[in-house]
Each structure stands twice: as structure tokens, then as C-alpha cells.
Amino acid sequence: MLQRIAHAKINLALHVTDQREDGYHLIDSLVAFAQFGDVISIRESPEASSLVSLSIDGPFLNELETGANNLVNRAALALGYQVSQKHGKPKPVEIKLTKNLPVASGIGGGSADAAATLLALWEFWDVDNTSDIKLEKIALELGADIPMCLHSKPLRAQGIGDELTLFESSTPFHIVLVNPGVEVSTPEIFKRLVQKNNAAISREPITECPSVSELRDMRNDLQNHAIKIEPVIKEALNVLQETNPQLMRMSGSGATCFGIYDNQKLADQAANQIKSQHPDWWCVATATTVS
DSSP states (O other), X not given: OEEEEEEEEEEEEEEEEEEOTTXXXXXXXXXXXXXXXXXXXXXXXXXXXXXXXXXXXXXXXGGOOOSTTSHHHHHHHHHHHHHHHHHOOOOOEEEEEEOOSOSSSSSOHHHHHHHHHHXXXXXXXXXXXXXXXXXXXXXXXXXXXXXXXXXXXXXXXXXXXXXEEEOXXXXXOEEEEEEOSOOOOHHHHHHTOSOOSOOOOOOOOOOBOOOHHHHTTOOBTTHHHHHHHOTHHHHHHHHHHTTOOSEEEEOTTSSOEEEEESSHHHXXXXXXXXXXXXXXXXXXXXXXXXX
């Protein structure tokens, strides 16, 4: 069995800088990835009737369906089609998605799942690295966030999220992720934006992951709008504040928020404090991946 972690995506900063005529918003975002995430497991299927069969387990298994709209299925079939066209029919596979991340929570769970599926199947089907199949092209056709999740390393995302600059160096952030148990619609948040031509991230050039002090001068342009829709996000930020993080902010369009701490021991203590206060919330202490 082959396994891949679908790393949670964390928008350390998210500036909305414009909107294209086709409706897509332009962003300037600094992104890190947690060592924690969903898990994609793949093995050869004894059933040859279909190329892909999907099952789901994990804490959030009831939040997703296994049908054609699931991004894991879509990613697998998209790559499978390309492989069959260029290299012959690939082996049928059974895919298990262990869903550890809450759904519609601003940490790219679905996008990360799709990216991990593409990477795992690329290896499982033994696609030659000299192949003219382009994973990033397939990923972008599935969703704007998916190409960055193929890397799962600290980066800057611009354009619609598809213009990526990987940082040359970084050190891990010790973080706590908190979700108060509400789902937030990304399109609804963007729809509420009145000011869409906000300032981009001013620091240039960015070749390494910014420090916490530098991140404090940045922002998430979606945060206040998400709070208006789900005020419990503000409560989650307040609870994080009580644990004395170096920085706290909402990720993506919410509702997941994060705090950054001096070391992993402090992050673990903060997570335990939050879990004791809000046992019904999702809360994880982890660290970010490095360049």
C-alpha cells in the first residue's frame, strides 16, 4: 500500500488585490503547510470493472461523499485518462481517504487531497518523469489551490493562486489550528468583498519565509467578512489570544484559525487548554513543513 499525507494549507497572510473579468479574484498570499493532514492510501484493486474506487474513513468521514464530485475521484480519473492516452491503461486502484481535516474550513483539505492523490498515483502507476503529462496543468484544471498543494512547502501564491514562488529557506512554525465547528462558503465570502483592489504584500523580493514580526504587518482580507457570517470565528480568535501566541489569524476563508508559538511545547500546551475549554471544537498542535 502506498500512502501520502495531504498537508493542511495555512494562509499566513492573504491579500485580495483585484478581480478578473471572468470573476476570479487575484490574491497575494504567503502559504505554509502543516505536517498534519488527511491521508491518501492506494493499493491495486482486484476489481477491473472500474479504474478507481474510493472509500473514506477518519473523524470527518460523514462530511463527504465518495461520488464523482469528490476531488479525489476527479483527480484520479483526470490523471488516469492522461496515462491511458499516452502510456496505456493503468492498473485499477482502490483509494482510501482518511479524513482528519474538517471540511470547508479554509485549510485546503479538498485541494490537498486531490494533490496527494495525483502525487501518489504518479508513483503508483510509475509514470516516467520524462513523460509529457503535466501534473500542475491537471491540478490547475481541478482547482486554483491544488498546484500549490502539490508542493506542500512554504511559498508565495499570486494571480488566482497559480503563480507560485517557493521559498529558498524556511524554519518550521509551531502552530495550533482551531476550528469552531462551522463551515464557511468561500464563494460567499468573496462575494461580500467591497474593496477588491487592496494593497499587495509590500515586502520584495520574498525569497524566504517571513518572520512572525513581518507577518504582523500583513493581513487576511477575508477575515472580517467571515466573522460577520460566523461570529464564532471571533470567539475562536479570542480563545487563541488567551494562550499568548506570537501571532494569530484566520486561514483562507475560514473558519479555521491558527496561532504561532515560540516552540512546540507551548503549542501543545495551548492546544490542551483550548480542548479543555471547548471539547467540541477541532484543535490540533503541529508544525509546518520546511523548504
